[in-house]
Amino acid sequence: MEKERALDFYEKMFLIRKYEETLLALAQNNEIFTFCSSLGQEASAVGVVSALSEDDIILTNHRSAGHLLARGAEPRRCLAEVMGKATGYCKGKSGPLHISVKELGIYLTSTIVGGELSLVTGVGLSLKMLKTNAIAVCFFGDGAACEGIFHESLNLASVWELPILYVCENNQWQAFVHRKETMRIDHISEWAKRYKIPAITVDGNDVEEVYKNTKKAVDSIRSQNGPYFIETYTYRLRGHMEPMDQQEYVDKEELENWRKKDPVICFKQKVLELASAKEIEELENNIELELQRAVHFAKESPYPNLDELTKDVFVV
Numbered sequence: 001m002e003k004e005r006a007l008d009f010y011e012k013m014f015l016i017r018k019y020e021e022t023l024l025a026l027a028q029n030n031e032i033f034t035f036c037s038s039l040g041q042e043a044s045a046v047g048v049v050s051a052l053s054e055d056d057i058i059l060t061n062h063r064s065a066g067h068l069l070a071r072g073a074e075p076r077r078c079l080a081e082v083m084g085k086a087t088g089y090c091k092g093k094s095g096p097l098h099i100s101v102k103e104l105g106i107y108l109t110s111t112i113v114g115g116e117l118s119l120v121t122g123v124g125l126s127l128k129m130l131k132t133n134a135i136a137v138c139f140f141g142d143g144a145a146c147e148g149i150f151h152e153s154l155n156l157a158s159v160w161e162l163p164i165l166y167v168c169e170n171n172q173w174q175a176f177v178h179r180k181e182t183m184r185i186d187h188i189s190e191w192a193k194r195y196k197i198p199a200i201t202v203d204g205n206d207v208e209e210v211y212k213n214t215k216k217a218v219d220s221i222r223s224q225n226g227p228y229f230i231e232t233y234t235y236r237l238r239g240h241m242e243p244m245d246q247q248e249y250v251d252k253e254e255l256e257n258w259r260k261k262d263p264v265i266c267f268k269q270k271v272l273e274l275a276s277a278k279e280i281e282e283l284e285n286n287i288e289l290e291l292q293r294a295v296h297f298a299k300e301s302p303y304p305n306l307d308e309l310t311k312d313v314f315v316v
């Protein structure tokens with residue numbers, strides 16, 4: 001990988017890591033209530049999102065901070081949203097679990113597990129009918145893959161040859177249940193293959209591998225070959241929800257083994273072969289500074305006015 005791209009990937013991964021650590025510190029200090037951390041899944045987010053075009057549409061789930069930031073969302077506006085402030089991306093109405101950023105093509109963060117799998121079918125169909133070159137990308141977890149809607153969505157997308165990239169972030173956990181308790185297969189890509197969708201399982205902690213395979217998938221979809229399925233095999237290094245989940249139920253050895261494969265630390269070693277330690281330190285310091293400013297911005301921002309309460313809602 002060339003130096004410029006490696007630094008870009010590392011910058012994004014480090015930003016996501018530090019952003020979530022910042023949220024954790026705020027939650028531990030009772031300054032925000034709760035959020036779902038994607039710590040450990042940075043390579044999956046950055047590798048996939050970096051391979052997309054600006055016109056592509058993203059639908060994601062409750063563990064979405066990496067997808068938002070990799071797409072270019074401003075940490076200060078994400079943070080303001082988490083704090084329910086008027087300067088947040090959704091004017092303070094979404095909180096941490098529903099952030100969408102239409103101008104970046106992030107149409108949905110769903111906390112209904114599998115909700116994005118249902119809606120992406122419609123988005124894919126509309127893109128196809130509009131004859132655009134854009135594709136729809138759907139991030140979801142291994143838990144969502146156990147729901148009926150997963151199978152309905154894949155089946156229809158395959159039959160209708162929809163321009164959808166399915167990205168299953170298999171982080172091994174479904175809230176407090178290990179995925180081995182809910183499925184007999186080892187690789188969720190096996191299910192996708194049964195629907196005649198090209199499918200692959202990749203090392204979700206290796207940003208280069210994720211990027212390379214996503215590029216291939218995106219090219220295939222844009223050549224009108226129908227949907228594609230990528231399973232990024234990774235691990236949720238933190239609990240289901242911060243800060244209350246202390247991971248008491250987690251196998252300590254398994255966790256330790258995955259910590260050794262920490263995507264941010266491992267990739268930094270590779271980047272150090274291409275860039276100087278000073279360059280990397282400067283990049284890290286800039287991000288730390290940006291996040292300090294983001295916290296200040298979010299804290300100083302006002303809450304929405306009361307008359308905002310009845311705006312942006314559907315009226316039947």
Ligand SMILES: Cc1ncc(C[n+]2csc(CCOP(=O)(O)OP(=O)(O)O)c2C)c(N)n1
Pocket residue numbers: 062063111112113114140141142143144145171173174175236
């Ligand atoms: C339809 C539905 N069922 C259950 C829940 C409660 N719930 C929230 S997150 C979650 C686990 C989801 O696991 P997975 O899809 O693997 O995503 P991950 O949290 O690992 O990223 C569950 C069961 C929900 N929000 N929606």
